[in-house]
Amino acid sequence: TPPLPVLPVPTAAQLRWQRREVIMFFHFGMNTFTDSEWGTGRESPATFRPTALDASQWMDAAGAAGASLVILVAKHHDGFCLWPSAYTAHSVRASPWRGGRGDVVREFADAARARGLDVGIYLSPWDRHDERYGREGAYNEYYLAQLHELLTGYGSVSEIWFDGAKGKNATNMTYHFQEWFQTVRQLQSSINIFSDDGPDLRWVGDENGSAGSTCWSTINRSKITIGEAGIEKYLNTGDPRGRDWVPPECDVSIRPGWFWHKNETAKPLLKLLEIYYNSVGRNCVLLLNAPPNTTGLVDAADIARLREFRAAVTSIFGTDLAAGSAARASSERGGGRFAAANVLDGRDDTYWAPASGDGKNGYWIELRRPASSAFNVVRIQEHVAMGQRVERHEVYVDGGGVAVANGTTVGHKRLHRLASPVAGRTVRVWMASRLGPPLVSAVGLHLDPFAAGGTM
Ligand code: IPT
Known part of the structure; x- marks a missing residue:
């Protein structure tokens, strides 16, 4: 018989996630068109006008990187929604794209599934546009309603991303994470919930793709407050005495920014390999971001870089020099x-x-x-x-x-x-x-x- 486990152990969904090793992030939205990273929330929906958006081309990028899960930023801090939400006017419905009848989340989910890729969604808690932000009850209800839309309208979702980012001058706002998390579980029982604090996946504590050289999948969740400064080191190494299984995910962009900027280019191959060793090679999953441009396509040079990266990983690990031992x-x-x-x-x-x-x-x-x-x-x-x-x-x-x-x-x-x-x-x-x-x-x-x- 097998030996007893040493607790805690991962759930089946966490194990499936861990074995993916490389997954992909797509930051696309208002910032793509305004050349910024954190929009103000005062952007006109008319600014969002990709000329030839093709989500299946984004999946070429995921395929090139060998990723099996793709995560879309459905709403970033500027509050502009990439799907026609019933709860706000600040969405693709008010933009000129596809005559106001477009839905990036739908096209993304359809394109992913057509390629056999699993879908994840990022929905920013910090919202610089919505007037309910700052009114605790109203905003928490708004956010929850959008979780409902995204988790009931687009099929099975493997991962949901709660970003702890919040500007220094942001209104003091308490997010009802417990209500949100429990609702997410009810709507999608095998989903992995990512936040600084899990419950399923944790932030690694930096955005350069580097876990601690000591890296435990365990932490004590009670020691963490989402978005709080000073938690980075604990998240980076984990805790051998941790009672909660919350393995780290390394989010990093292939470019300097999360969003596409015309003056930025992809990191060199050797840098991507170093990131691979410091993330996958340290007990993490690598969440690699490739930002689509104003056309609505991932730059061909970025896809070529991802392909080079995958080929390099395959050439290193495709041959095991221990074989036959x-x-x-x-x-x-x-x-x-x-x-x-x-x-x-x-x-x-x-x-x-x-x-x-x-x-x-x-x-x-x-x-x-x-x-x-x-x-x-x-x-x-x-x-x-x-x-x-x-x-x-x-x-x-x-x-x-x-x-x-x-x-x-x-x-x-x-x-x-x-x-x-x-x-x-x-x-x-x-x-x-x-x-x-x-x-x-x-x-x-x-x-x-x-x-x-x-x-x-
Ligand atoms: C940073 C958040 O502060 C942190 O809570 C986490 O969500 C992280 O993003 C995810 O990458 S904000 C960033 C500007 C360091």
Whole structure:
């Protein structure tokens, strides 16, 4: 039988999200046309006039990046709604686009599903346009009514994004997050709710795509107030004593801004790879933003960059230099289903588990490779369905006395980039410290040709 989990553990929806690894964000709206990041709310709806909007082209961008979930900003801080909401006049209905009969949320959801992609929605709590903002009862009802529209009118929604951003001079306003969250759950039972504080997914604490090198999926939600300054560090590393499973999502834009600006360009490939290592490689999901332009299309150069990025990831991780190794471990749990060799089968649902009572001399797993070819990336994955456990780990090659890599947490995926390529027949991973017996679903070795001389 399998061992007991170490609590807390993820829900099925959180696990499905974690395994996506890369998902996409689309910031598009009034700001696209005014060349700004935070609109004032005083923009005329006539300003919104994409000339050739084609949401299926946005899905080309998602496909290029290998994303399986796409999240649309349905309303940003300026309050302009990309769907014809019944509760405000400040929407696409008042714009010249499609003669006032357009609905970007509809086109987005339809285009995503036509490509087999799941849909997510961002709805800004901070609203600089609506006159109800600042009147607590009225605004909270307005926001809730819009959640109803978005979560009942557009099919199944996988993720909903509550941004904690609020300008310094914004009216003092209390958001009724509990009423909002519980309503969201009622309308979409398998949705993941993102906010600084979860309940399902948390902000990573920065917008540059970098999790802490220690990164727990757990926090104590009671320690966080959404939008409060000073929570970033806690969110960035998580809490080994956290009682709530709220894994971090790294939101970052492919460009300097979240919205499209004609004088900005996409980040270079090497920067995107660094972001990948610092997010996916540190137990996070990477939420990568690609902003459509005033035409209503993602710039071709951005799509080309996303394609390069995906090709690079595939070329690094498509070949596992641990393949064909013989695996052994400090011990194996009985029953034959928890063998060390499970770390080589490419599956998330099988794993190595040590025998109960093992651990006195430390837990380790070792791969004896068929050849000693050089690698410069070590990949380790925990079976987080049973809880995140590893607190400290070290990687040794050919019995050497100095670890080629070491770190704290592992989680769903930990990627180590070595200072330079290493050749060797045996690779041993020590689980030097952990909250419970380690359950390891994968150990892989890779060669990253983009790491100049093995480093970046
Ligand atoms: C920042 C919010 O303050 C934070 O609560 C979170 O929602 C984050 O956005 C998401 O990226 S605002 C940003 C200008 C740092």
